[in-house]
Amino acid sequence: xxxxxxxxxxxxxxxxxxxxxxxxxxxxxxxxxxxxxxxxxxxxxxxxxxxxxxxxxxxxxxxxxxxxxxxxxxxxxxxxxxxxxxxxxxxxxxxxxxxxxxxxxxxxxxxxxxxxxxxxxxxxxxxxxxxxxxxxxxxxxxxxxxxxxxxxxxxxxxxxxxxxxxxxxxxxxxxxxxxxxxxxxxxxxxxxxxxxxxxxxxxxxxxxxxxxxxxxxxxxxxxxxxxxxxxxxxxxxxxxxxxxxxxxxxxxxxxxxxxxxxxxxxxxxxxxxxxxxxxxxxxxxxxxxxxxxxxxxxxxxxxxxxxxxxxxxxxxxxxxxx
Amino acid sequence: xxxxxxxxxxxxxxxxxxxxxxxxxxxxxxxxxxxxxxxxxxxxxxxxxxxxxxxxxxxxxxxxxxxxxxxxxxxxxxxxxxxxxxxxxxxxxxxxxxxxxxxxxxxxxxxxxxxxxxxxxxxxxxxxxxxxxxxxxxxxxxxxxxxxxxxxxxxxxxxxxxxxxxxxxxxxxxxxxxxxxxxxxxxxxxxxxxxxxxxxxxxxxxxxxxxxxxxxxxxxxxxxxxxxxxxxxxxxxxxxxxxxxxxxxxxxxxxxxxxxxxxxxxxxxxxxxxx
Numbered sequence: 001x002x003x004x005x006x007x008x009x010x011x012x013x014x015x016x017x018x019x020x021x022x023x024x025x026x027x028x029x030x031x032x033x034x035x036x037x038x039x040x041x042x043x044x045x046x047x048x049x050x051x052x053x054x055x056x057x058x059x060x061x062x063x064x065x066x067x068x069x070x071x072x073x074x075x076x077x078x079x080x081x082x083x084x085x086x087x088x089x090x091x092x093x094x095x096x097x098x099x100x101x102x103x104x105x106x107x108x109x110x111x112x113x114x115x116x117x118x119x120x121x122x123x124x125x126x127x128x129x130x131x132x133x134x135x136x137x138x139x140x141x142x143x144x145x146x147x148x149x150x151x152x153x154x155x156x157x158x159x160x161x162x163x164x165x166x167x168x169x170x171x172x173x174x175x176x177x178x179x180x181x182x183x184x185x186x187x188x189x190x191x192x193x194x195x196x197x198x199x200x201x202x203x204x205x206x207x208x209x210x211x212x213x214x215x216x217x218x219x220x221x222x223x224x225x226x227x228x229x230x231x232x233x234x235x236x237x238x239x240x241x242x243x244x245x246x247x248x249x250x251x252x253x254x255x256x257x258x259x260x261x262x263x264x265x266x267x268x269x270x271x272x273x274x275x276x277x278x279x280x281x282x283x284x285x286x287x288x289x290x291x292x293x294x295x296x297x298x299x300x301x302x303x304x305x306x307x308x309x310x311x312x313x314x315x316x317x318x319x320x321x322x
Numbered sequence: 323x324x325x326x327x328x329x330x331x332x333x334x335x336x337x338x339x340x341x342x343x344x345x346x347x348x349x350x351x352x353x354x355x356x357x358x359x360x361x362x363x364x365x366x367x368x369x370x371x372x373x374x375x376x377x378x379x380x381x382x383x384x385x386x387x388x389x390x391x392x393x394x395x396x397x398x399x400x401x402x403x404x405x406x407x408x409x410x411x412x413x414x415x416x417x418x419x420x421x422x423x424x425x426x427x428x429x430x431x432x433x434x435x436x437x438x439x440x441x442x443x444x445x446x447x448x449x450x451x452x453x454x455x456x457x458x459x460x461x462x463x464x465x466x467x468x469x470x471x472x473x474x475x476x477x478x479x480x481x482x483x484x485x486x487x488x489x490x491x492x493x494x495x496x497x498x499x500x501x502x503x504x505x506x507x508x509x510x511x512x513x514x515x516x517x518x519x520x521x522x523x524x525x526x527x528x529x530x531x532x533x534x535x536x537x538x539x540x541x542x543x544x545x546x547x548x549x550x551x552x553x554x555x556x557x558x559x560x561x562x563x564x565x566x567x568x569x570x571x572x573x574x575x576x577x578x579x580x581x582x583x584x585x586x587x588x589x590x591x592x593x594x595x596x597x
Binding site for chain 2: 069107
């Protein structure tokens with residue numbers, strides 16, 4: 001999101017901090033001698049889009065698999081909507097909707113039949129009209145009589161999302177919902193996920209796309225080698241770096257006053273352009289506006305480059321995510 | 323993208339587990355009928371084989387000197403039924419399981435409240451039903467086209483033995499899918515099981531025509547035992563006492579099929595992986 005201050009985006013995106021609907025404490029999962037998840041604790045709140053962000057093999061899918069009742073952990077507790085998900089999986093399963101990395105479509109079934117089948121497994125029996133209405137919400141109405149293998153990647157992903165809410169779940173768990181999609185299809189899926197959330201559902205998703213997590217998620221857990229290494233809002237994560245942002249603006253403001261603004265670390269003029277380096281871009285830019293108002297000037301060509309989640313990941317792990 | 327907002331509410335129509343099982347089984351039948359490979363191997367292949375075989379041996383009798391003796395085709399039809407059971411139960415079932423697993427279908431179903439055993443039971447019911455229908459289709463062709471003759475009551479008595487054999491074949495298929503992960507390898511291994519079982523067990527080639535060492539192996543192959551328990555009611559019927567707990571050879575074959583069934587159920591349950 002170049003040009004936008006993440007802090008402002010966060011507040012626009014902000015959800016009223018809801019009750020935790022998922023509470024994971026001290027989760028440990030091992031496949032044989034491979035420790036996939038090592039001591040993960042996190043909470044997901046009612047009504048938020050929570051993202052697990054990390055490289056392939058970090059343990060994201062394993063955490064979801066525990067929530068879905070597919071994997072039994074070696075240690076830890078998992079509560080979903082107040083139920084013990086490890087002991088009482090049958091109480092939890094009807095309340096969650098799932099999209100796995102593999103799409104799990106039967107080649108022999110048409111979309112309409114596929115929707116009725118998966119809903120039916122939850123004892124939710126959709127009439128033809130109801131199943132069509134569900135497909136229509138994902139712009140798949142015309143494809144109702146088509147088999148999934150004949151659809152594009154983006155359409156298939158929309159089918160997976162339709163199946164994930166076919167049982168009208170309170171929590172929707174999506175494993176890499178946009179992997180392999182082109183940018184336009186990806187944005188389309190983001191819109192749908194936001195809509196699903198707007199219906200009052202809580203979303204948990206995984207991703208290894210930085211910009212996706214940054215734009216879509218209210219809170220992000222960064223996971224690496226089976227551990228949560230940071231957990232906050234995207235803006236909170238970026239601010240926690242205290243990395244310097246660069247602000248460029250065409251304005252003539254007194255250099256010493258700019259230097260005195262909060263967060264400023266360096267000031268210079270290059271070709272009539274004011275160059276400011278700041279470790280608190282939000283406060284610095286507020287201050288610049290204040291100075292401009294006092295000097296009865298406008299800030300032209302304001303340009304801003306902030307650190308992003310990629311910088312957060314590199315700072316935390318010393319590696320790039322991909 | 324305009325998506326209507328539907329606030330979260332309780333599901334509209336909630337039925338019970340039986341209705342769910344009905345949906346599941348209906349869908350399983352649809353999946354089976356629409357699967358081209360399954361249709362070829364389980365319906366078309368045995369019928370084509372049957373027609374070829376009938377065209378060659380249709381008029382021959384077991385004892386050519388005795389016009390009252392059993393027709394060769396009558397003797398061979400139970401073997402062809404076993405072949406179709408093996409084709410459907412072993413190859414068809416193992417390939418479907420391996421494919422469902424590879425495509426994440428079994429995993430996806432596991433995330434739903436459906437107890438996963440119901441998925442298997444439903445499929446077993448559908449497949450058993452198809453296999454019984456297929457068996458009688460073959461018997462019907464034999465009778466109508468090639469003049470095979472069977473004991474009338476024996477036809478009904480054969481049904482439980484056909485079902486028992488179908489279950490055993492599916493258990494073998496399930497075992498192959500349990501022990502081998504890749505669908506391609508599953509296919510190959512199924513063929514390696516199918517063809518020896520077909521040719522070495524006396525159901526297609528009479529045992530006496532095989533080398534002596536192979537005869538003893540063939541006698542106790544699952545396919546030979548299945549042939550015995552299906553042939554007995556069809557050819558000899560109930561009245562002759564062929565299908566009876568006092569008929570030792572029949573009893574041994576029946577016990578053999580049951581033992582194989584239990585053995586493969588145990589192995590597949592022990593080693594089957596859902597993902």
